[in-house]
Amino acid sequence: MGQTPDVPALEARAREFRKTILRMITQAGSGHPGGSLSAIDILTALYFHHLRVDPARPQWPDRDRFVLSKGHGCPAWYVVLAARGYFDPSHLWTLRRIGSPLQGHPDMTRTPGVDMSTGSLGMGFSAAIGMALAGKRDGRPYRVYAMLGDGECQEGAVWEAAMFAAHQGLDNLTAIVDRNGLQQTGRTEERVRLDPLAEKWRAFGWEAQEIDGHDMAAIVGALGRARAGTGRPEVIVAHTVKGKGVSFVEGVVGFHGKALTQDELARALAELDGAPAGRG
Amino acid sequence: MAIRLADGSRNRATRDAYGEALLQAARREPRIVALTGDLRDSTRLEAFAGAFPDRFVECGIAEQNMAGIAAGLATCGKIPFVSSFAAFAPGRCYDQIRVLIAQPRLNVKLVSTHGGLTVGEDGMSAQAVEDLAMMRALANMTVIVPADATETAAVIDALVAHDGPAYVRLGRSAVPVLFDEGYRFAVGAAPVVRDGDDVTIAACGIMVTEALEAARALAADGVEARVLNCATLKPLDEAAVVAAARETGAIVTAEEHTILGGLGGAVCEVVAASHPVPVERVGIRDRFGESGAPRALQDAYGLTAAAIAAAARRALSRKRRG
Numbered sequence: 247m248g249q250t251p252d253v254p255a256l257e258a259r260a261r262e263f264r265k266t267i268l269r270m271i272t273q274a275g276s277g278h279p280g281g282s283l284s285a286i287d288i289l290t291a292l293y294f295h296h297l298r299v300d301p302a303r304p305q306w307p308d309r310d311r312f313v314l315s316k317g318h319g320c321p322a323w324y325v326v327l328a329a330r331g332y333f334d335p336s337h338l339w340t341l342r343r344i345g346s347p348l349q350g351h352p353d354m355t356r357t358p359g360v361d362m363s364t365g366s367l368g369m370g371f372s373a374a375i376g377m378a379l380a381g382k383r384d385g386r387p388y389r390v391y392a393m394l395g396d397g398e399c400q401e402g403a404v405w406e407a408a409m410f411a412a413h414q415g416l417d418n419l420t421a422i423v424d425r426n427g428l429q430q431t432g433r434t435e436e437r438v439r440l441d442p443l444a445e446k447w448r449a450f451g452w453e454a455q456e457i458d459g460h461d462m463a464a465i466v467g468a469l470g471r472a473r474a475g476t477g478r479p480e481v482i483v484a485h486t487v488k489g490k491g492v493s494f495v496e497g498v499v500g501f502h503g504k505a506l507t508q509d510e511l512a513r514a515l516a517e518l519d520g521a522p523a524g525r526g
Numbered sequence: 527m528a529i530r531l532a533d534g535s536r537n538r539a540t541r542d543a544y545g546e547a548l549l550q551a552a553r554r555e556p557r558i559v560a561l562t563g564d565l566r567d568s569t570r571l572e573a574f575a576g577a578f579p580d581r582f583v584e585c586g587i588a589e590q591n592m593a594g595i596a597a598g599l600a601t602c603g604k605i606p607f608v609s610s611f612a613a614f615a616p617g618r619c620y621d622q623i624r625v626l627i628a629q630p631r632l633n634v635k636l637v638s639t640h641g642g643l644t645v646g647e648d649g650m651s652a653q654a655v656e657d658l659a660m661m662r663a664l665a666n667m668t669v670i671v672p673a674d675a676t677e678t679a680a681v682i683d684a685l686v687a688h689d690g691p692a693y694v695r696l697g698r699s700a701v702p703v704l705f706d707e708g709y710r711f712a713v714g715a716a717p718v719v720r721d722g723d724d725v726t727i728a729a730c731g732i733m734v735t736e737a738l739e740a741a742r743a744l745a746a747d748g749v750e751a752r753v754l755n756c757a758t759l760k761p762l763d764e765a766a767v768v769a770a771a772r773e774t775g776a777i778v779t780a781e782e783h784t785i786l787g788g789l790g791g792a793v794c795e796v797v798a799a800s801h802p803v804p805v806e807r808v809g810i811r812d813r814f815g816e817s818g819a820p821r822a823l824q825d826a827y828g829l830t831a832a833a834i835a836a837a838a839r840r841a842l843s844r845k846r847r848g
Contacts, residue, residue, distance in 0.1 A: 307602075307603075313598075353629070353630070354601075354630045355629075355630050355631065361601060362597065362598065362601060362626070362630070363625060363626065363629050363630040364625065364626075365625055366621050366622075366625050368590075369590065369593075369594050369621070369622050369625060369626055370594070370626075371594070372590065372591045372592075372593070372594020372595055372597075372598070372622070372626075373594045373595070373597045373598035373601070373626050374598060375591070375594070375595055375598060376594060376595035376596060376597060376598020376599040376600075376601075376602070377598040377599075377601060377602055378598075379583065379595060379598070379599065380598065380599050380602035380603075380604060381602070383580055383581075384602075402590075403588075403590040403591055403594070403622075406586075406588035406590055406591035407588075407591045407594065409586070409588070410585060410586065410588065410591055410595070413586075
């Protein structure tokens with residue numbers, strides 16, 4: 247993708263993606279709108295500006311890899327993959343239906359562009375590290391990106407993986423934590439406290455940046471800085487809002503794993519259509 | 527057709543054969559990488575680590591992360607061999623194995639040593655007596671328990687050529703070398719290692735040696751026992767099991783594992799569905815182990831030739847009552 251980001255164009259895409267995500271989940275009747283909307287700006291920047299990928303060759307050996315360790319956010323990923331040309335967008339309307347290539351959680355055997363099946367939290371990250379390790383050992387030029395949920399960082403295996411990646415000096419690896427502050431049943435800080443989260447990563451030997459995960463220019467800038475070789479893996483703690491872009495979904499725990507009703511969807515789409523591009 | 531057996535004079539641990547076989551395979555196959563969680567000594571991978579430092583991955587005491595790393599390596603074309611103790615892999619990383627390896631059917635080989643009761647003195651937390659049931663329950667997973675060092679080497683070679691996830695359970699202690707160098711292993715085959723028509727003993731791992739000894743004791747009483755080496759628990763050689771049921775009319779299973787869900791369970795499933803005959807299961811009877819010398823534990827938990835012979839007599843008497 248181009249080196250000079252067209253931030254307004256990325257913002258406009260992300261706003262359209264938000265609408266498609268909500269439509270898909272409502273049509274499916276279930277899914278995770280909150281964590282999809284918190285992640286979509288970052289996914290848009292990755293796939294429409296940053297990643298070295300070729301949708302016509304999803305198995306290209308030197309492609310950048312992306313692992314969605316917070317697998318429940320996959321509606322956002324599917325929308326981006328379809329828009330990028332990995333598969334026909336008509337599949338989006340089969341989300342979660344029997345026989346669909348778009349499963350409730352990512353399935354690498356069914357979905358082009360998905361490099362690792364995930365679902366249970368705290369483990370896709372380790373697989374991403376395996377990919378980064380293979381790249382390092384073989385002298386391949388690709389980078390590996392993994393997106394984790396913040397609640398996911400309560401899983402102990404995340405920290406096994408963080409320790410290992412730093413020990414191996416995997417500076418071809420970028421972790422992005424979708425720090426939306428909520429988990430299934432409440433605020434992360436009320437369930438099991440995560441803060442100071444970036445400092446935890448630094449203490450484990452990572453380079454850490456903290457950004458506004460809905461500020462497209464900041465996202466693009468942070469991903470670009472993470473490219474530079476430092477001998478250390480890189481984490482971007484992206485401060486986000488669960489349900490971002492729809493006033494009555496934002497920050498509402500109840501929309502972690504619940505589809506919008508038809509009425510709610512209509513209100514949400516109207517809001518998104520009325521919003522200025524980019525701050526959707 | 528019975529298989530040629532070795533002369534019985536040598537003992538060797540299956541884990542020793544594993545370390546040597548993987549090192550040799552790695553010389554031929556550059557895609558092989560080896561991972562351990564601070565157990566390169568116990569799992570016999572020190573020579574591999576020395577010969578191929580760039581293909582060896584020390585994961586530290588973190589089996590969950592190790593399983594995930596192996597999955598990621600497999601997506602990049604590697605053939606990862608992941609080694610830990612059977613208590614820890616699958617015990618400490620079952621969901622990683624399930625979601626990251628078995629569900630996407632990735633080419634990861636999980637080779638765990640220190641399976642079963644014969645770990646010995648370290649006691650029940652270290653004795654995996656349910657690992658085979660856990661792994662057999664996973665779709666896409668091949669499950670193998672070699673009987674001796676010769677078979678272990680053949681299993682490793684076969685798995686290098688076999689595309690897909692597999693679990694191999696090896697032991698800590700030296701065990702008799704049963705098979706001579708001409709032994710051929712095929713995934714999914716349960717070869718007849720002793721012929722007989724009165725009763726069948728279907729065994730895996732260290733219990734194959736016990737089964738052969740039991741067959742000799744039974745022969746002294748005029749009972750000819752067929753012995754099947756069911757090294758591949760999954761996919762089980764259903765044809766061999768059904769033939770045994772049809773031709774011998776009674777089956778004893780023998781495994782160093784709980785009788786629930788392992789070889790005994792697998793054989794019962796096939797026999798009940800296809801050709802019901804009496805089955806007696808020799809194994810650990812729904813309990814955990816304890817500390818002790820391996821042989822003392824085998825005696826205390828009924829993992830012996832004598833226990834198999836007694837089970838065969840029970841099976842025969844049920845068959846006659848039929």
